[in-house]
Amino acid sequence: MGSFPRLSLLAFVAFALSVYAGLTPIRTRDGNGGQQVWLPGQKQQIAYGTPRTETSYKSYSPDTFVEASIVSVFIPLPASAGTHPPECDYLSYIRYRHVDGPKNSLEADRVISFIPGTIAGAGSFDQVARSSIFYADENHQQKIEVWALDRRANCLEDNTGAVAAVEQQDAQLGFDYYYNKKEINGRSFAGFRQNGDADLEFLAEQGVEQTIEDWYDLVLKELPDQGFRTKNHYISGHSLGGPLAASFSNFDKDGNANTTADAGYNQHAGTIGYDTVVDPHFGPELPDAFKAFDFILKPIVEGGFDLAQAGFKSGVLPRSLLTALPIVLNSEATTFLQLVGAAAQIKPKEEAPIKTFPRTPTIVSAAQFFFSRYLTNFITFTPSAFNLRATNEALLGAILSDRTQGFGFLQVSCGFGAGGAIQERQFPVGYNDLQDLDTSNMSAIKPLLEALPSGSPYPLAVPTDAGPLGLGDGPLYTWLNYNEISADGGNVAKANNGKPFMNASNEVTDIAELARSISEIPLDFTEHYYATRTTTDYLFAAFGSDQALGRTTVHPNGFKARPIINLVGSEGLAIGGGFGDLGNHVVLDGYNHLDVIQAARNQTLGRKELSSISTADFVSKLGQGVLP
Known part of the structure; x- marks a missing residue:
């Protein structure tokens, strides 16, 4: 560091x-x-x-x-x-x-x-x-x-x-x-x-x-x-x-x-x-070349710290990371994750009531963001994420699985989806765009690029069959738990490179226990108002x-x-x-x-x-x- x-x-x-x-x-x-x-x-x-x-x-x-x-x-x-x-x-x-x-x-x-x-x-x-x-x-x-x-x-x-x-x-x-x-x-x-x-x-x-x-x-x-x-x-x-x-x-x-x-x-x-x-x-950390100018930079840094503190106290700056954004990732989104986890714990194999979920700006934007294959899907809301059909555990898994979730800090190796078409996603970055980039002279930002959404060292997937446009009567997506993935990945959908998105060596977490730990504990899985x-x-x-x-x-x-x-x-x-x-x-x-x-x-x-x-x-x- x-x-x-x-x-x-x-x-x-x-x-x-x-x-x-x-x-x-x-x-x-x-x-x-x-x-x-x-x-x-x-x-x-x-x-x-x-x-x-x-x-x-x-x-x-x-x-x-x-x-x-x-x-x-x-x-x-x-x-x-x-x-x-x-x-x-x-x-x-x-x-x-x-x-x-x-x-x-x-x-x-x-x-x-x-x-x-x-x-x-x-x-x-x-x-x-x-x-x-x-x-x-x-x-x-x-x-x-x-x-x-x-x-x-x-x-x-x-x-x-x-x-x-x-x-x-x-x-x-x-x-x-x-x-x-x-x-x-x-x-x-x-x-x-x-x-x-x-x-x-x-x-x-x-x-x-x-x-x-x-x-x-x-x-x-x-x-x-x-x-x-x-x-x-x-x-x-x-x-x-x-x-x-x-x-x-x-x-x-x-x-x-x-x-x-x-x-x-x-x-x-x-x-x-x-x-x-x-x-x-x-x-x-500041490069060594800058340390010679510490007498100039330190007052600027300390002034920036004081300014940030004033912003936090007044509420001009986001006091919590989860009050910074009005949609996608905020305290409502983390609460909704608890509810999805609860449903996956209670009735994992039952179809999730996706069509009747609350249509708040947070839930609508988050669902469309995480279940869009292309930018056009996200912008046009077509197909709508609310037209997908999935079991409760498949919905939770699709949100957090290491081969579907683009944010590295949210990834869990808990299995993979089944029951319908699953294809490689290109939104918001797309695997090939990043992997083909020559980063040999970009060592300072390479780890950051790899951590960005979908900027993954492996292809990421998304369920794509919502049925006929607007009807929401496509196939019911189910879930293969970590211990149901075959050794060679033969029972898993393939990415654009012709290889399975995963195999058994990549999967280590039980979707059932993940659902339970997300939902049942009074001190829960996420911090809804994490202090910036x-x-x-x-x-x-x-x-x-x-x-x-x-x-x-x-x-x-x-x-x-x-x-x-x-x-x-x-x-x-x-x-x-x-x-x-x-x-x-x-x-x-x-x-x-x-x-x-x-x-x-x-x-x-x-x-x-x-x-x-x-x-x-x-x-x-x-x-x-x-x-x-």
Whole structure:
């Protein structure tokens, strides 16, 4: 992360969106005047200021050896944070533990705390969390815990509808909650938040320093024994979570470099990166030739940082990446993904009610964008994506599959479609246009080009048979799960080059478990109001800002003080150098960016699921940091 190629798509998107000039948590007061709040997983409001809650949730996971619960801890924001809902004075995480393990976290053999990447939520870690617990017990006879953390901005979400839909096995319940004003447990949906809403003001302060301090404070509150933390607590992160984990190690609570007991690296025994590099230097770095002009450039960079902060606080700039765009990718789109996931979990083989989906600008534009073969299809809405027919699991798979989804950071190797014509897509970039481009003299931007929509190292597909124009009575598309793809790809459609779009070696994630983890967990798969500043802080720091990262730079080499391992997908974002030197790492063959934290425990072709096995091995060796 010391040169321009280290600028990932996620950082690029944040930087691009930051040049652009909801969802309301319900708040009431009881009869005694006490403030009441909704916390994740709760069926009723609780009194504001309640120190801690822990609530189990209904899970349809086959892993009965795992006990999963939602923990919320009262850790108020500082007064300087700005306007925010009272729910945002709590930090929440998913606590995974072995059912035969101790109830007290301080008695666990190991505790892993995990922070997700850009626009991802705690639920994205569900599969590797469960499998790591399995392998720690199976291979090392250790009962470990895994904590998947939500960043504070997740307090703005209302996952009531999606969670209730899965709990009651009724997908329509979720649609009714978000679109038809149906109440659930006395709660009603207040709408998707807009960038200028007053309660989003606090996102301007949710940068790297506040994010790390939240993580730090939560760990110290939940694991008050420093001796335990330094020997048995491990930190980890996916994607942008790699730099965040490094920043945790570099953090110092009191800002004094001479008092190291409170240093971040003294609160854990080691660090795990998932399709990332554990290094705080994220984003582009000025060439050496420019450093001679630092006395000129630094005031410009610092001025830019101050200007961006003013823009975030005022709402002129997008406070969240998902309030930057009015269509395609925003908080409504991530909520809709939950509902699609819920339907795929409940009735995977049943036809999705695509024709009756809400026709909001977001859903219409997103559907047409992801299901258009050519630019003309997108512009003319012909054929309409709403005329396609697909089972619920086929719809989810077509949105996220590594051979249909163009954005690298959203790709999951979860199988492939069947039942109708599937052809190579040419929109928005097209495989051949990019692959035929001579990039030998374009090393600085090659990783960025490869991460752009459809700028993929392999052909991408799209279902193309919607039946006679406007009728919507074409074939019903179905789904081949990861373990149903033949070894040679013989049961998969072919790309323009005459080869199957994929074969069994490319597929590692179970569509059923993906659907479940997207929909059933009160701390869900995505972060609907991800704070733009969390990413732009790293970008300003890369250009030389001294104020962007705050106390996370007090110990600049703190991240090197403890063992590190990076687990990277062979088809992910880190392998191409987008995050920097991989260091001590394991390459996971066939894995895409999200597979590294979503892969199924039971693999095909005689392979083992090395992401969770490597995690269990690493933490079970008391910080040795070297796998056998």
